Amino acid sequence: MQTPPHSRPAPLWFPLLLAAALIAADQALKAWALAHLTYGADAIPVIPGLLDWxxxxxxxxxxxxxxxxxxxLAALRLIVGLGILAYLWKRPQTWFLTTVLALIAAGxxxxxxxxxxxxxxxxxxxxxxxLSAVTRALNxxxxxxxxxxxxxxxxxxxLLLGSSLLPERKAQPPTQEDGSGA
Known part of the structure; x- marks a missing residue:
């Protein structure tokens, strides 16, 4: 029986590449912010009412x-991030779980x-x-x-919490009707 695509392990390089790309994007935006924004200044609207710098x-x-x-906290974050990537290297997971864990590690x-x-x-x-309008209304x-x-x-x-609430998808054995059974 062939393994369904959603349950195949992601390649070892994938979480490293994804994490590296996200870390690079994060650091690039932070460098831009430090060069172009002023601490303590008023917010600069990018998409009025939705997104500001x-x-x-x-x-x-x-x-x-x-x-x-x-x-x-930096030491703890480093242990968590590198620990997740080491885990994915040692024990490859499905594409979904690899992606989700690589997101957390990158952050x-x-x-x-x-x-x-x-x-x-x-x-x-x-x-x-x-988002501030929502939190102001709530608390x-x-x-x-x-x-x-x-x-x-x-x-x-x-994503990890949401996926844990969904029923687990199990591979279906081949049946006589589809011609792949015994």
């Missing part, structure tokens, strides 16, 4: 949790670089007024300013 720094984790802990490593190299912390520059706060690495971690985690 606004430079800020975070020495903690998401939503500024553990503020002032840039170095310990962890992207923010690690800032935590180790930028004394002001992780560089954040993407602000969404639309009165604005949605945090974020970066590509944050999107990778959150997106990968949500």
């Amino acid at each position: 606004q430079l800020t720094f975070n020495t903690g984790a998401a939503w500024s949790l553990f503020s002032g802990s840039a170095r310990p 962890a490593i992207g923010n690690t670089i800032d935590g180790l190299t930028n004394p002001r912390g992780v560089v954040d520059m993407i602000h969404s007024p639309a 009165g706060s604005i949605f945090p300013i974020f970066n590509i690495a944050d999107m990778c971690v959150v997106g990968g985690t949500l």
Whole structure:
């Protein structure tokens, strides 16, 4: 019986290439933000009401949790990111799981670089007024300013959680009717 395409393992190079591309995009946008945006300045609308540029720094984790802990968090992020990539190298997974885990690893490593190299912390520059409107309605706060690495971690985690709620797809054995059975 042939393995269905969705359950074949991804090649070993795929998570490394995907993570490297996402880390490069994250670092390029952060370099652009540092060169062209001013910390403390008003947001610059890109898509009015949906997307703004606004430079800020975070020495903690998401939503500024553990503020002032840039170095310990960078070490933890590095262990997580490299650990995920090592796991995928040692135990290849399906394309979906490989992609999701590579997203999380890329985000962890992207923010690690800032935590180790930028004394002001992780560089954040993407602000969404639309998301802030939702969080203000729910709890009165604005949605945090974020970066590509944050999107990778959150997106990968949500995909992983969402997929865990779906029923597992099992390969169907061939039947007599399709001519591939015994």
